[in-house]
Amino acid sequence: MINWDKIETVMLDLDGTLLDLHFDNYFWQEYLPECWGQRHDMDIDSAKAALIPRFKSMEGTLAWYCLDYWSDELDLDVFGLKQDVEHLIKTRPYTVELLCKLNEMGKEIILVTNAQEKILDVKLEKTGIKKYFDFIISAHELGSPKEHSKFWELLSNTVQFSQEKTLFIDDNLTVLQTAQDYGIRYLLSIARPDSHLPERSPTDYFPIKDFREIFTD
Missing domain, CATH: 3.40.50.1000 (HAD superfamily/HAD-like)
Structure with a gap:
């Protein structure tokens, strides 16, 4: 080849x-929406509906890959949450x-x-x-x-x-x-x-x- x-x-x-890529996909598509939804008294489907468009709007930018950016945007410790599921790496x-x-x-x-x-x-x-x-x-x-x-x-x-x-x-x-x-x-x-x-x-x-x-x- x-x-x-x-x-x-x-x-x-x-x-x-x-x-x-399962680690990152699971985190952004499931675990983070679940945690953010709990903070805002939302079920996971409603949280996903609110977050996924925000994520997609930043795709291809450096901010999309920046945990500090999303921590500020979502008022969550995104790095800490990633560590919660690091066993999936x-x-x-x-x-x-x-x-x-x-x-x-x-x-x-x-x-x-x-x-x-x-x-x-x-x-x-x-x-x-x-x-x-x-x-x-x-x-x-x-x-x-x-x-x-x-x-x-x-x-x-x-x-x-x-x-x-x-x-x-x-x-x-x-x-x-x-x-x-x-x-x-x-x-x-x-x-x-x-x-x-x-x-x-x-x-x-x-x-x-x-x-x-x-x-x-």
């Missing part, structure tokens, strides 16, 4: 790529095997994520995968989300990499499009970011079901 002789750098997303199948294999091959591995630093630290600690990365870059550190071209410009000023020799894997199709527009040559998507949901329909970016696929001929 991949001609590894042409790849020097592998950039990897975190949530929905290396980690099961899990790697996707063969994530560790992927990272070990890339290390063995001598590839530079860069984690590029929209996750805010404090929840990023929790996820890396919980899964034990921090040690595999050469660089860990949060969009909050750069001040722009991966959905924006500015992120990629800022990233190139932070770490050195060749766009022509970089493989990028992400579950977010908008992010992949932006990376392609920037010039990242090799792009792959994820077929099933959330283990509790069915596989997604095929996309323009080859959706991998299992990380072992990328090491086959």
Whole structure:
């Protein structure tokens, strides 16, 4: 599938790529609405009806990924609530095997994520995968989300990499499009970011079901 002789750098997303997106989906779609609804004497369906449009209005912005922003907006300790369900943080199948294999091959591995630093630290600690990365870059550190071209410009000023020799894997199709527009040559998507949901329909970016696929001929 991949001609590894042409790849020097592998950039990897975190949530929905290396980690099961179920943690985040459950938190934002179920647990947070439940907690917010209890505070406002609302059932969960009413709370969802009130919150989901607010969430969607911020998608693709840095604020959408900012726990502090939502804590202020909702008058809740969002980070604390995330810690309540941190037992749901899990790697996707063969994530560790992927990272070990890339290390063995001598590839530079860069984690590029929209996750805010404090929840990023929790996820890396919980899964034990921090040690595999050469660089860990949060969009909050750069001040722009991966959905924006500015992120990629800022990233190139932070770490050195060749766009022509970089493989990028992400579950977010908008992010992949932006990376392609920037010039990242090799792009792959994820077929099933959330283990509790069915596989997604095929996309323009080859959706991998299992990380072992990328090491086959």
